[in-house]
Amino acid sequence: xxxxxxxxxxxxxxxxVLKAAGLTLAGVLVAGAAVGGWVYWHLNSNxxxxxxxxxxxxxxxxxxxxxPAPSASSSASPLPTExxxxxxxxxxxxxxxxxxxxxxxxxxxxxxxxAMVVHIDAGRTEATVVSIPRDTLVTRPSxxxxxxxxxxxxxxxxxxSAYSVGGPVCAVKTVESITDVRMDHxxxxxxxxxxxxxxxxxxxxxxxxxxxxxxxxHLTLKAGTHHLDGKQALALARTRHxxxxxxxxxxxxxxxxxxxxxxxxxxxxxxxxxxTKLYSVxxxxxxxxxxxxxxxxxxxxxxxxxxLKSLSADQVKTVTMPVVQAPSDHNxxxxxxxxxxxxxxxxx
Numbered sequence: 001x002x003x004x005x006x007x008x009x010x011x012x013x014x015x016x017v018l019k020a021a022g023l024t025l026a027g028v029l030v031a032g033a034a035v036g037g038w039v040y041w042h043l044n045s046n047x048x049x050x051x052x053x054x055x056x057x058x059x060x061x062x063x064x065x066x067x068p069a070p071s072a073s074s075s076a077s078p079l080p081t082e083x084x085x086x087x088x089x090x091x092x093x094x095x096x097x098x099x100x101x102x103x104x105x106x107x108x109x110x111x112x113x114x115a116m117v118v119h120i121d122a123g124r125t126e127a128t129v130v131s132i133p134r135d136t137l138v139t140r141p142s143x144x145x146x147x148x149x150x151x152x153x154x155x156x157x158x159x160x161s162a163y164s165v166g167g168p169v170c171a172v173k174t175v176e177s178i179t180d181v182r183m184d185h186x187x188x189x190x191x192x193x194x195x196x197x198x199x200x201x202x203x204x205x206x207x208x209x210x211x212x213x214x215x216x217x218h219l220t221l222k223a224g225t226h227h228l229d230g231k232q233a234l235a236l237a238r239t240r241h242x243x244x245x246x247x248x249x250x251x252x253x254x255x256x257x258x259x260x261x262x263x264x265x266x267x268x269x270x271x272x273x274x275x276t277k278l279y280s281v282x283x284x285x286x287x288x289x290x291x292x293x294x295x296x297x298x299x300x301x302x303x304x305x306x307x308l309k310s311l312s313a314d315q316v317k318t319v320t321m322p323v324v325q326a327p328s329d330h331n332x333x334x335x336x337x338x339x340x341x342x343x344x345x346x347x348x
Contacts, residue, residue: 040298042283043283044286044297044298046287046289047290047297047301048289048290048291048296049292049293050167050169050186050290050292051293052168052169052172052183052186052293053292053293056169056172061176061180061181061182061348062182063184079307080124080303080304080307081123081124081307083119083120083122084119084120084184084185085117085119085181085183085184085185085347086118086184086185086186086187087116087117087118087183087186088116088118088187088189089116089171089186089187089189090113090114090115090189090191090194090237091112091113091163091189112134112160112162112163112171113160113191113237114131114189114237114252114255115159115160115171116129116130116131116132117129117130117179117181117183119181119347120308123310124307124308124310124311125310125311126311126316127311127315127316127317128316128318128319128346129316130319130320130321130343131321132175132320133321133333134158134159134160134248135159135247135331135333136159136321136332137159137328137332137333137334138157138177138178138335139154139156139157140154140157140161140162140165140174141153141174141177143162143165143166143170143173144166151165156328159178162174168186168290172186178335179347181344181347185291185294185304186290186291186292186295187289187290187291188290190290191234191237193284193287193288193289194233194234194288195230195234196230196284196287196288197281197284197285197288198229198230198233198234198262199229199230199284200280200284201265202265202269203228203229203230203233204227204261204262204264205225205264205265206226206233206257206258206261207226208221208223208226208254208257209223210243211223212236212243214235214239216238216241217235217236217238217239217241219235219236236254237255239254247331248333249320249323252320256318266281286298321335321343322335322336322339322340322343323340324336
């Protein structure tokens with residue numbers, strides 16, 4: 001996220017950042033479906049899903065009314081055109097040998113180190129991407145658990161603790177409780193799978209504005225332009241202590257640079273001319289995804305990707321939820337009101 005974007009009203013932003021990763025990558029799957037029945041089955045079975053609608057029931061913000069687009073063919077399913085909100089999480093597991101080799105710390109378990117609410121306007125020609133800092137203190141609601149129990153309400157809890165205690169279901173419920181915006185879909189991108197995707201694409205090129213030396217992410221880079229492999233790209237996504245004031249806002253800025261670099265690499269790579277590379281990229285994408293049950297197949301992801309064909313990069317705005325330093329803890333932030341509420345209201 002560019003620093004100039006943070007905290008400003010949405011209408012004044014002129015972001016140059018490309019489409020959100022989860023949405024653009026869905027477009028790649030359109031081509032991936034053409035490579036054969038077995039491959040289609042394999043890629044389709046890669047995708048993991050969570051039935052969030054079943055878990056949360058009806059105690060949620062109102063769902064937007066669906067108005068299908070007219071279809072030229074009676075046999076073709078119309079592409080969706082209604083406004084849609086998607087919670088995109090980047091989950092960071094640091095346990096196990098593979099994650100340790102990719103620069104993970106000594107901690108175990110998985111955490112939601114990246115959270116973006118992607119709002120696509122009606123007509124699917126404009127979009128707003130809102131990053132929520134993981135260090136934001138929120139009231140975490142009671143969330144249902146798989147065993148039939150529930151978590152307790154927690155006050156002044158870190159935002160990313162919702163995923164830690166209750167997984168995707170609690171992450172969605174917490175976002176809906178602080179925004180009063182219905183999350184129509186959920187996409188989780190595993191960071192280890194992200195590293196495999198970067199490698200499948202042949203790396204990404206990123207320009208950093210300052211030197212980076214972070215012992216936690218194991219990344220050391222001089223300011224300038226670098227071509228990163230998957231391990232280095234993942235380390236960049238995890239970096240926060242080696243830049244700026246060490247806050248999560250600095251990490252958000254790096255992750256936005258990385259998303260842009262990844263999308264530029266995808267757009268510059270002609271995957272259709274190399275079936276082997278196409279399969280490798282599609283396998284890395286689908287193998288790293290967990291979605292809600294409304295997006296848990298190639299056909300559903302393809303439909304989403306196709307519905308975004310008129311969404312240009314110039315019509316995508318990015319912003320960080322307005323925050324200020326928390327009075328109770330200078331290492332945490334809280335929503336800056338009324339600006340934060342006004343931002344969420346604009347997305348309903």
